[in-house]
Amino acid sequence: MKNKLAMGWVIPMTAVLLASCGGNGGGSGKEGSGAPEGAVKPADQPVTLVVNNGVNSDDQERFMQDYGNAIRKKFPHVTLEYHPSAALKDRVTAQETIDIVYTSIGLTPSQLMEFGLQYDISELIKKNQYDLNRLEPSTVKMQQQLADGGLYGLPVHTTTLALYYNKDIFDKFGAPYPKDGMTWDELYELTKKVSRTEGGVMYRGFSMSFPHMMRLNQQSLPYLESKTNKVLYGSDNFKQMTENLTRFFRLPGNEGDADTAVLSKQVNLFIKDKTLAMLAHLTTSMREPAMREAFKTMNWDVVSLPYLKESPGLGPQSYPTFFYVSSTSKHKDAAFQVIAYLTSDEFQLEQSKKGIPSILKSPEVMKAYAQDDEYSAGKNRKGMIPEKYADPALYTKYSSAAEAGLLTALSRISQGQEDTNTALRVATETAEKAIKELQAK
Template sequence: MNSWVQLTGKIAAATALTAVVLTGCGGSGGKQEASGSGGATGGKKEPVELVFYQTGNADWNEEDFMSNYGNYIKQKFPHITPKFVPVPSTKSMEGLIAAGQQFDVFLFSIGHTHLNLIRNDFAYDMSELVKKKGVDLNRFDPFTIDQQREISGGGIYGLPLSNTSPVIMYNKDIFDKFGAPYPKDGMTWDQVYDLAKQVTRSDGGIQYYGLLASPEHVIKTNQFSAPFIDPKSFKPMFDDPKMMTFLENLKRFYMLVPPPGGKPLEGSFFSSTGQSKMFSKDKNLAMWVHFSNSAVNFPADLNWDYASLPYFKELGPVGPQAYPGYIYISKTSKHKDDAMDVLQALTSDEFQTIRSKMGIESALKNPDIKKVFAQDLPQYKGKSIASIFPQKYAAPAPLTDYNDLAWKRMNEAFGDIGRGKKDNVTAIRESSELLAKDITAERSKK
């Protein structure tokens, strides 16, 4: 999503204010400490240009990047000139790589890491650099480091820059209209299903829908930690019993939705963009399950709040898997030491506090940073902020170099399931067969 773009001016202003405060306090730099002070290294250094590339906000231009990251980097490290490479219109790095574009630092979500970092052979194990720079990995939520250990075979490719996970966002006006209780933290999926039935109604010529969830995002972060692909054999695992249970649960909410004109549901019922429009503009969706940062751009007249993601009775109060964003150093970079200084600054308590106040979740354990979450955003005032932080995240599912292929096929399969076009078994079997061919074709390129 590109929700950060709307915050750029405020982040830039907050960063500038921080710089003034530090200068006024006599901050002279010095080596960054393990606590995450964000200080620059002392002594004059030779000018360096670092090239940055990110995929989380595909429409970002250089101004967006500088407001969110670049200006802060320049304030901390005057000898570093950040250069931003925008995402091509093709949404692929292939053309940039073919043209010989050099990269130093990447910002990728865990979902984009294998496709862009590993498959393109940019992954760099920073373990020795972590030791050299005294990076304290214990500052980060453990699951974010565990995920790095898992994808790197025990090493570490990047530092956690942000985090998010699915949560319920609900429209209070719809619940008030039908006299139904609001969803609350600690509910089971069965309880939320019963609640969804109460607010799935037609009234005054308007069809109201109980609950829709972005399949792409909730299946990726499923609470069973069900894998998509066997990490050893690379065989599809869509038919894993845990995955089938998760899909059946999601399906029943779509079965509540009356097909418009008796026709299969449109694609908008399964896309983030379509669901966002139903929830925040059309205001005919009572509950929407998506990443918590989806709320950043809600209109001021939307009467909404958060509730934690429901849990499965058989699992107990286990939340979703986290979906961190990481910052990586390219294997091809000639300025790895400088790049690591930047990574430390962007993961410092100082910078993470600024971002937290702007509604961007931190992956740091520091409770003080979580306490100020969205503090500077008027639309979050009075909201149940605690609901977005699960008491316990589900363990990260195994990932492979081909999970992007799996997610595409799974989304197609659930589209057929949710529309009632195919039963679960048929849709999953056919998608698994297609995924197996996709993986074979991709592996043949190596």
């Protein structure tokens, strides 16, 4: 059944553009929000935009909370037809029209490009005099890498990695709490102090989200070479990065097992069993219903992800969610202008207050981060936004296919089933095969 949300197209689009677009790409528009006078105005008629989630399992209610209600308020004559991520492949196969797809940068290759839904919005940006200078620069660079200098979409929010921890476990073992600015070596030593079995209960010191640790790595290492798509897992830097992370799962009491690379299992150890002391996970994960419910009673806090000792102050990469105008859309102008509104100061400020990191450079918006978020009140919020993001690693349309073998390698290394060199060699072979299969389609 189609999920149609009655919205409209009654507000003059000039007002929208004044909230969302800037000058001519050189920042000549009105400060903070404005499109110049004379910006493009859409046809003043009702329009239905089909929106497909391509990033998570959010239902229609969550979509409305995060985006739909704001769009409805701004554009009373737009009707949004929402479809969850599980429906994306079937809709593409059935050749059904999609106007907007939204997904993370990490899933863009598999959820947009592999389906042929990408569309270069450069002309729409020019036509609407949208000011890209308002956006955090790395988000634009990511798109330019994917689109060979063009842009397929606009960022709407971002996330990154931080280190959550359970204070009760540290108190139980008399260990000091983690702190902002730690190095990975310091975290390694701290993990030893909270990895043990007591009273028949196994307490693990540290775990992580393997996919996000790889995608957002602080060394900005790509999976593939940009021009040839050569797999780069065999490089010395990649081996060092892998060893830095997997060594934690050789510590007594924190040994890896079949569940180590399964993020949902690690989250459950942290928030349900409460036997995991520290979890490196996305900063926006605290907005997930299960985490929020657990955090009501859990004695938790958060600090910045540890730094590499040779790069103090350098955090992980930014991990934006982009909204894309689909190549199949018959309403590309309307779709773009709705997406542009989601990058406006007005919308971004409200998102930031909720604890959703903004993609704008606006100091006012950044300062408002999590002000209205009751769940993180009294917590170390500054630890959730790095002093400096690492440069974005290259993504290509084959990145998702290449990643599967890498995650298998990390799991096998963590369980002691293979050494690093062997596992990464197998991952390279697996990735090369997957890329060739995609290229042959």
